[in-house]
Amino acid sequence: MSSPTPFKMRLVHLDLKGAPPKVSYLSEVFPLFHALGANGLLIEYEDMFPYEGHLRLLRAKHAYSPSEVTEILRLARLSELEVIPLVQTFGHMEFVLKHAAFAHLREVALFPNTLNPHEAESLALVQAMIDQILELHRDVRWLHIGCDEVYYLGEGETSKQWLQQEQNSHAKLCLSHMQAVASHVLTQHPGVTPLVWDDMLRDIPQEQLKASGVPQLVEPVLWDYGADLDVHGKVFLIGKYQECGFQRLWAASAFKGATGASQALPPVEHHIRNHELWLQVAGSGPKDALQGIILTGWQRYDHFSVLCELLPVGIPSLAACLQSLVHGGFAEDVRLRAERFLGVSSLEIADTVRYVTGWFSPYHRRRKLVHPVMIQHIQPEALSLLSRWNNLVQQLEVALQPVFYPDTIEEWLEENVLPSLQRLQDLLQDLGEAAARQPPPTSPGWDTGQNP
Template sequence: MRIKSEEGEKKRPDRFVSRDLTEDGEMAGSSPFRMRLVHLDLKGAPPKVSYLSEILPLFRALGANGLLIEYEDMFPYEGALRLLRARHAYSPSEIREILRLATLNELEVIPLVQTFGHMEFVLKHEALAHLREVAPFPNTLNPHEEESLALVGAMIDQVMALHPKARWLHIGCDEVYYLGEGEASRRWLQQEQNTKAKLCLSHVQAVASHVLARHPATTPLLWDDMLRAVPEDQLTASGVPQLAQPVLWDYGADLDVHSKALLMEKYRKCGFSRLWAASAFKGATGASQALTPTEHHLRNHMQWLQVAASGPADALQGIVLTGWQRYDHFSVLCELLPVGIPSLAVCLQSLLHGGFAEDVKARVENFLGISSLDITGVTSAGAGSFPGSDILALVTQVSLHLHSSVDELLQRDRYVTGWFSPYHRRRKLIHPVMIQHIQPQALSLLARWSTLAGELEAAMQRVFYPDAVDEWLEENVRPSLQRLQQLLQDLGEAAGAQSPRAGPGPDPRQEP
């Protein structure tokens, strides 16, 4: 297979050429999922377009045939919506380039626009705060305001203007927290026969109807969690099953296969024409998770294969392999995209071949350039040679050893704990000979980690924008370096206080 570019034809790296393609370009294997979408969550550490140009061929080679792109504040909204843009939001030309790259790599793009819950990136702005369901909380949109529907309609129309060929549009609608708790909702719920379920469904119906009216060739998708507890008769009567397709999501390693099969049957009875699944390859095991537990995500995908096998062959249109970058707009970053690539490779290939046998493991190792893949640890053995593998290697070093090595010096080294404790540091007291034991260790450790931190910063700058690089380093690297720097500063001050020329130090028996 060849990639065409403006500079002429360039050959894919050998390991990116999938051995799983049939003559007509379809993926071989035993996957029950016709569509296999990699989710790009852009509300945290969004990759530069240059990195996407490197990694999308690998996605395709591993078995993906689509992307679910959750733009959030990275979309170049215009006009009254311009305030939604992040500082480094993609430009319209960059969006077009992403779509070109996706087409080049035979990846169908489905954009995702939040329209109900997870609206923090919109409702955090003072100019739009009056559209919150509950005034103090920016996560949920007030479904009673006409302006609310006009707002999400404008967002949808701008996104669709740059994605005119999209066959599906994901409208979010998950985790609509505090729904029914706003003043307008409380009044509405006091009326006979009004329920929170009815309130939720009416907004979903309005948003989906807008999509179909303005973009009739595009089918709305939505997360299914707000639908699970709705009685069948209410769901059927709402009209939503004729307008949209639900995406059943569960990221657990031990998801209940039988319950999922029953839920699928319920949705089919209610009239939904197609159902989708959603797993996770990263970003679902802890808000501040830095390294991806591949085994957890593999087990999640094995359970989804069982779910697919429990129903009719065409029950599920496809599966979204979610890769969350933040739990919500205000939370910290979880695993960076390059860190999750080995997990993604394992999960995609397992979906494609119906499991993770030795031959599938060998394929993954070949694709990633990893000599020996170990899925039982938090990350693979050896960083590999895929795009961004240097980030994986350095993040692994930081996550496994930086904090612990500094703790080892500050909390378990006998010279530090015995002769330069917090008590001594506050009073600038130290036996001069102890400086010779402590200072060289601290300087060596600081030099080692400062060098590695510089390498990681340079590697991340090639993939991410400056704010994401700064955030990750500030959360994960700089606090430990600052602890070492503070120790050395305290040593220097204590040494100065003990110098004969400095006069006698403070009486250690006297309180400061």
């Protein structure tokens, strides 16, 4: 595909630590990704990878089998999507460190976020994870080893003692583990280059970065998902990394999953703006400074958080963002090209809302007070809406079943649909109780304690 985009590689991120799609659904969307302008995938398996041996306990209930991973890779090749697997090796290790068998490898005993870099067993653990993943991904050119948001690093007891030595620092602690993991990849898997998220590198002094040897081992991925991305700051950071000796750099944007831990629908304009600013970064810095861009689509903020936007509802945003990259912006002609991929629907509640808020507020509901005329306004609409909600829940379950596993469907409905359904049911129950307490027609009604 010939295009003016400065990003030769455009990878769609599949975050499988929440709502992992069934392989049959991936077979449908991979051709779409390619048609929209993607030529690669970053697959963050987390607990969906079929680990074996002592790592088998890391598998989620519906973890892909080895044959399913092989099929995913085959489907990616058919759609001309180059695959880069991602395995966390430092921070975001909750899916490993939550298990009792590995809890002793936590940096801070109470928190499962971060691996203790002082333990030889810690390095052996991530090496085993890497080896198993690359065993099923033999032809890949890159492996993403994570290393972002290494929270609480330096706060463990061993680290505190280590940091008391004058020549030691948090930066040195981070770089030494990154170096050890990357060296394993390069020595044991020739031809595979490690990628790392760049946030732990940004504030490390240039000379220290250069002296660490890390720039010769990894390629950093500069990530920023904001609609207010600082273009000049990113260009400056690119220059700093290049002067430190990093040979190739990557960018990372977001098409979903970056605007709220419980976000249900992506704010498309926010994500388009993010990509337009990344295009400005690529156009302002040295030519071909950025090897490619990863369009992240986070499914959970971490292993324990709620689900954010599901992949299917993120497709319109992905379409707009990929088309922006392919055509160098999101001008009107590009918007028209992407229009067929975009669209939203909504349930209208009409006048019922103002009647409820004005005449059946929480104050009225607690006291079971309601104007008789308002029962006629509220009850039919609410009953109709409840019927539509019940139908919608059934339709959603049917629509989600071909895409996701049962536990994902249960979680998503419980988080995003059932609370609204329950509120509507509660409203109708309160209304029914208030209606039952209505005095006979000849009665003057309740005494509000106010003069006429």
